[in-house]
Amino acid sequence: MDAFLAKVKEIHTIEEATALLWEQLPSPSSQTTKALDVAMTAHDGQKRKSGEPYIVHPILVAVITASISADETMVQAALLHDVVEDTDIDLEDLEHEFGEDVTHMVEGLTKIVEIRDEELAPSGSDDRLISSALTFRKMLIASIKDIRVLVIKLCDRLHNMLTLDALPLHKQKRIAEETLVVYSPIAHRLGISRLKNHLEDLSFYYIYPDDYAKIDTYIKANAQNLQFKLNAFIQKVRTLMEKNGFEGMHFEIIGRVKHYYSIYLKMHRKGVSIEEVLDLLAIRIIVNEPLECYKVLGLMHLNFTPLISRFKDYIAVPKENGYKTIHTTLFNEEGIVEAQIRTAQMHRLAEYGVAAHWKYKEGSNSVNLQWLESLSYQNESVEEFYELAKSDLFSEDITVFSPKGDYYTLPKGSVVLDFAYAIHSEVGANATGALVNKQKSSLLTVLKNGDIVRIIKDDMPHLHCSWQDAVKTSKAKEGIRSHCRARLKETDTFSAYNILATLFDQSVDAIKRRIEAMGLAESIHKLPTQLDFFKETIRKLAVYIGAKEVRFWELLKKGYKKPQPKKIEHFKFFTNKPLDGVEFDYCCHPKVGDKIVAFYKDSKAIIHHKLCKKAYAKILNAEPMIFVSWSGTKLSRYRLIISLQNQKGVLADLLARLSSLDMNVISIELGIKNSESAEYCRIEVESAESRKSVLEEKIAQQFKLIEMISLDDAYNK
Ligand SMILES: Nc1nc2c(ncn2[C@@H]2O[C@H](COP(=O)(O)OP(=O)(O)O)[C@@H](OP(=O)(O)OP(=O)(O)O)[C@H]2O)c(=O)[nH]1
Numbered sequence: 001m002d003a004f005l006a007k008v009k010e011i012h013t014i015e016e017a018t019a020l021l022w023e024q025l026p027s028p029s030s031q032t033t034k035a036l037d038v039a040m041t042a043h044d045g046q047k048r049k050s051g052e053p054y055i056v057h058p059i060l061v062a063v064i065t066a067s068i069s070a071d072e073t074m075v076q077a078a079l080l081h082d083v084v085e086d087t088d089i090d091l092e093d094l095e096h097e098f099g100e101d102v103t104h105m106v107e108g109l110t111k112i113v114e115i116r117d118e119e120l121a122p123s124g125s126d127d128r129l130i131s132s133a134l135t136f137r138k139m140l141i142a143s144i145k146d147i148r149v150l151v152i153k154l155c156d157r158l159h160n161m162l163t164l165d166a167l168p169l170h171k172q173k174r175i176a177e178e179t180l181v182v183y184s185p186i187a188h189r190l191g192i193s194r195l196k197n198h199l200e201d202l203s204f205y206y207i208y209p210d211d212y213a214k215i216d217t218y219i220k221a222n223a224q225n226l227q228f229k230l231n232a233f234i235q236k237v238r239t240l241m242e243k244n245g246f247e248g249m250h251f252e253i254i255g256r257v258k259h260y261y262s263i264y265l266k267m268h269r270k271g272v273s274i275e276e277v278l279d280l281l282a283i284r285i286i287v288n289e290p291l292e293c294y295k296v297l298g299l300m301h302l303n304f305t306p307l308i309s310r311f312k313d314y315i316a317v318p319k320e321n322g323y324k325t326i327h328t329t330l331f332n333e334e335g336i337v338e339a340q341i342r343t344a345q346m347h348r349l350a351e352y353g354v355a356a357h358w359k360y361k362e363g364s365n366s367v368n369l370q371w372l373e374s375l376s377y378q379n380e381s382v383e384e385f386y387e388l389a390k391s392d393l394f395s396e397d398i399t400v401f402s403p404k405g406d407y408y409t410l411p412k413g414s415v416v417l418d419f420a421y422a423i424h425s426e427v428g429a430n431a432t433g434a435l436v437n438k439q440k441s442s443l444l445t446v447l448k449n450g451d452i453v454r455i456i457k458d459d460m461p462h463l464h465c466s467w468q469d470a471v472k473t474s475k476a477k478e479g480i481r482s483h484c485r486a487r488l489k490e491t492d493t494f495s496a497y498n499i500l501a502t503l504f505d506q507s508v509d510a511i512k513r514r515i516e517a518m519g520l521a522e523s524i525h526k527l528p529t530q531l532d533f534f535k536e537t538i539r540k541l542a543v544y545i546g547a548k549e550v551r552f553w554e555l556l557k558k559g560y561k562k563p564q565p566k567k568i569e570h571f572k573f574f575t576n577k578p579l580d581g582v583e584f585d586y587c588c589h590p591k592v593g594d595k596i597v598a599f600y601k602d603s604k605a606i607i608h609h610k611l612c613k614k615a616y617a618k619i620l621n622a623e624p625m626i627f628v629s630w631s632g633t634k635l636s637r638y639r640l641i642i643s644l645q646n647q648k649g650v651l652a653d654l655l656a657r658l659s660s661l662d663m664n665v666i667s668i669e670l671g672i673k674n675s676e677s678a679e680y681c682r683i684e685v686e687s688a689e690s691r692k693s694v695l696e697e698k699i700a701q702q703f704k705l706i707e708m709i710s711l712d713d714a715y716n717k
Pocket residue numbers: 188191192193197257258259260262263282310312319321323327340349350351
């Protein structure tokens with residue numbers, strides 16, 4: 001921890017806190033002193049869990065804020081960030097006294113449910129989770145308008161992390177985990193490495209205390225030796241630079257041991273002990289001009305062997321958070337050292353990110369904040385949103401290029417479709433394939449760092465709803481989801497008219513006019529999925545006697561019958577037509593529980609997946625349809641042991657067979673038994689068929705079934 005934060009951590013009284021604030025802000029504006037007065041009065045008598053006066057916290061949040069930003073309205077908002085939540089002051093009062101800017105920031109930072117979650121709500125309660133997810137989303141939305149909200153939140157979180165000792169152990173861990181997964185990644189995206197590294201190290205201390213202690217002990221025990229190596233290397237580099245054109249020029253070389261969490265990640269990813277981590281040490285060479293960075297790079301590579309796989313030029317290709325620096329890792333007598341080469345301006349941006357704009361009046365546009373918008377506008381339930389946000393934020397990045405050289409930062413594991421959505425939602429929605437490094441590739445091809453991707457588009461969207469699990473970014477997930485929501489609604493609306501037209505033996509147009517006249521058009525999409533709504537609509541249509549297109553008594557005269565439920569195989573129909581069987585078209589073959597539609601032909605129901613292309617064409621073509629649902633979606637689970645001849649394609653045949661028997665494969669394990677040249681295959685499946693003997697017989701017709709066990713008892717426990 002740096003000296004400044006160590007000092008903040010040790011402050012427990014109002015006097016000390018105020019003195020430190022004025023140290024940061026030697027000549028505060030009258031509005032700032034007023035904000036302090038208002039906050040002091042408002043929080044008077046309140047205490048933190050630690051027992052110290054509550055106001056110490058907002059003052060120290062203001063101190064941290066002032067250390068990264070010269071913008072005093074941010075300092076005022078930091079001082080006032082808890083008053084609306086915890087005191088009688090409301091937003092109107094604030095707006096009157098401090099204006100719109102400060103009020104908007106405070107509003108963005110105010111929790112939705114007026115519970116100080118760390119202290120009052122029972123841990124693990126759903127209310128607390130929902131409240132914090134809602135608050136988080138509200139804060140993100142407020143930050144789109146004004147990113148300062150998020151920066152103050154990070155300062156608030158940093159002070160909470162500095163004072164976490166006052167809370168019980170389980171809360172320390174929960175807050176530390178949230179900090180590591182949500183807030184330090186946000187600090188990274190905003191490019192504020194000063195905040196990010198501290199948030200990481202503090203979280204690390206609470207989440208993995210033993211690992212932290214090991215690293216701490218090693219670094220402290222070896223401090224002298226490490227410092228000696230660093231100094232020796234810095235001296236070598238300095239001499240080299242001075243001998244090669246930098247003499248008399250201003251440049252700086254800073255050495256450091258990497259921060260603890262970064263060391264822990266290196267150990268963890270490589271599975272090595274701290275003694276085996278090669279590049280614990282790092283130097284930064286700070287020069288004046290970008291061109292000088294390349295000159296220094298040349299000197300380094302001519303004099304020390306670089307570890308080429310670690311070389312990165314983020315000046316030519318900056319990170320999404322605006323970060324610019326050349327990274328190279330060098331072998332030398334002192335071991336391996338990571339060198340970062342940057343200009344002074346790049347250095348300020350690397351330390352302060354978006355905040356550099358308020359601190360140094362620079363770099364305002366270099367930080368890309370698109371991630372914030374796409375995170376905030378996910379249409380999920382709050383819990384799902386929070387989970388998605390966490391996985392979006394807490395991911396390693398790769399950089400992928402368009403053929404023109406534009407580049408995009410994506411989370412590791414992203415596929416072509418994520419890239420297409422990153423370019424634009426329209427490109428994502430209309431993508432049909434891609435050329436990855438000039439090779440034809442599918443939309444679900446996983447991308448690697450440095451790939452060059454050309455998206456192939458078409459006017460007709462080709463998205464599959466199941467792809468939402470295959471894409472990584474929330475923008476692509478939301479794009480696919482909203483496409484599928486729209487498509488499902490359209491399918492349901494047209495199906496509803498087809499079902500009614502079939503039921504009443506009317507034309508689709510006649511039904512449509514009637515439904516519109518009855519004011520039911522807006523809700524008609526519910527009809528194919530909600531039996532109550534279906535029955536209610538029929539009743540309403542049927543009693544609507546006297547209207548032009550459908551006269552109910554005429555229908556009765558023509559032999560109209562009331563629809564009745566009818567169960568065939570796994571399906572429940574509701575129809576007035578004779579029905580004596582179910583068929584599949586073998587184009588989509590839906591699994592139990594999938595969304596389905598039923599067409600009606602020659603007294604048969606023909607079942608399709610609701611999102612099947614062929615079904616879509618039939619629906620638009622107004623083909624006769626009937627109401628269908630699954631008769632029950634309780635699935636039985638079985639374990640099968642099957643002996644397969646060791647020959648090409650046999651596994652594919654087995655899977656096709658299981659699929660044709662409507663069995664969902666849950667897991668599959670293969671084991672070879674050489675003596676018989678047979679392959680044993682252990683598969684777990686789910687099926688709507690609860691009669692084991694029926695399935696046994698069907699599988700045994702084609703395959704050597706060694707054993708079939710019902711797992712339902714174990715499964716249902
Ligand atoms: N400010 C800032 N610095 C960045 C950013 N990305 C990387 N760095 C710096 O580069 C170091 C190497 O980061 P890596 O993520 O390994 O980068 P690389 O593989 O792209 O070379 C980081 O060390 P570290 O171990 O994570 O941190 P430290 O303890 O060296 O500071 C950090 O100092 C960024 O977006 N912003």
